[in-house]
Amino acid sequence: MDIQNPVKKKSNRLAEIAAGKTFPTETHDVLKSEEPLLEVSGFNLSYGAKQALFDINMIIPKGKVTALVGPSGCGKSTLLRSINRINDLLSTVRINGEMKLNGEPVYAPAVDVIELRKRMGMVFQKPNPFPMSVYENVIYSLRIDGERNKSVLDEVCERSLRGAAIWEETKDRLNESALGMSGGQQQRLCIARAIAAEPEVLLMDEPCSALDPIATNKIEDLIADLRGDYTIVIVTHNMQQAARVSDYTAFMYLGRLIEYGPTSTIFQNPHLQETQDYVTGRFG
Amino acid sequence: MSVVFMKEIDHLKRQILTLSAQVEESVILAVKALLTRDEELAQQVIRGDFDVDQVEVVVEEEALKIMALHQPVAADLRFLTAVLKINNDLERIGDLATNIAKRAVKICKEPALMMPDELSQAAIRARDMVHDSLNAFVNFDANPAREVCGSDEEVDQFCKQVRRFVEEQILKHPDGISGYLDMLLASRNIERIGDHATNIAEDVIYLVEGVIVRHRTDGIL
Secondary structure, X not given: OOOOOOOOEOOOHHHHHHOOOOOOOEEOHHHHHOOEEEEEEEEEEEEOOEEEEEEEEEEEEXXXXXXXXXXXXXXXXXXXXXXXXXXXXXXXXXXXEEEXXXXXXXXXXXXXXXXXXXOEEEEOOOOOOOOOEHHHHHOHHHHHOOOOOXXXXXXXXXXXXXXXXXXXXXXXXXXXXXXXXXXXXXXXXXXXXXXXXXXXXXXXEOOOOOOOHHHHHHHHHHHHHHEOOEEEEEEOOOHHHHHHHOOEEEEEEOOEEEXXXXXXXXXXXXXXXXXXXXXXXXXX | OOHHHHHHHHHHHHHHHHHHHHHHHHHHHHHHHHHHOOHHHHHHHHHHHHHHHHHHHHHHHHHHHHHHHHOOOHHHXXXXXXXXXXXXXXXXXXXXXXXXXXXXXXXXXXXXXXXXXHHHHHHHHHHHHHHHHHHHHHOOOHHHHHHXXXXXXXXXXXXXXXXXXXXXXXXXXXXXXXXHHHHHHHHHHHHHHHHHHHHHHHHHHHHHHOOOOOOOOOOOO
């Protein structure tokens, strides 16, 4: 456990942040020893005149689960969607700063955005299976890449469904419509579809918020199983979920990354008073 | 129930059982060293206390981490609070075993003293209380824990008899006062071990039944 600085840095910075000020992120030293999959530096994003992200500097460690937490409107989903450039689809978005995936720029002019997105899997709040069979859902990304070899497709389908802990439930109904599955099953199917393309990072935007507690539990166990093989970034409103599933937690507030460190430290002994106030429910 | 949470609970269980085994061994060896005037054995117990202290810190950190990250409730919450308290008692028992070993080292350097039977009976009873309370914990069984609570009075009575014996011997043999005082301190440590074993037993009853039985006068034990 990281026990440095047991005394919280006293401050009343929330009011100053609300007034427009930006402070450097309190990044815990242990992150320096991690191998980064994604490096974000000096990253700013605005929707028209409204700035949503301010000078974000962070690394996403390889093979680990990183949770983005913070009150509504803090920019956590915006940051997640910046990683696979979904925000580009909005014409009013302006971005500056740098983001690198495995050392390669995400935002350089020469980047093929479609190719870039193939390197990332995304799971949304509401399960979004395509209106086709379970099998076709899973192998969709291979199909659009032109893969026709049936044995390759079968193998990927089974491996992905097993990886998403849903093979036993679907192996006898691969040709049935995915829309007939329960919400929890649909979400795990979406995770299977995401990992079928062997992405470098899995982005999850509130993946359990539309699910009941049992389905949530299954998704959380699945995240634990995928850890190590995949790098996962998860946005969650549910702090307890962040505590349960993540290795690192990033606390955001009004577009700033306030504190970023090991989840066990963030939830036991955060460095900043603001973080402590948020994780103990004193605001937000 | 989350698989990760279950794994972490199992891991914590293994750690506290390791600590239990270490502490029980320390008590057995310290009592043996005292009763048989074995200085080398006593030194071994003193050296071992460092390891006990290290494991105690690890167990506490793990339990706090699980509480912070998983917000356990019901039986899981009782288990974690019991682990934290038992962990504390085990560390204290380890310290008391070390104190007995230190008394044993001093007694070994003195001319041979008469050892009253009550001292060995108190030591053996306290040792058994530690063993039985930890067994109750391992098996999540409140019945042996209740028996442990009932044994504390026996240890206290033996220790009172040791005190009377020491008082008589000091009056008869003032030259041996130093050794007899060490004996008295050792018996006091044995009595405290019984108290901590009782605490563990009470925590096991809480763990299994969810009832706090300390300080009860309504005979619920």
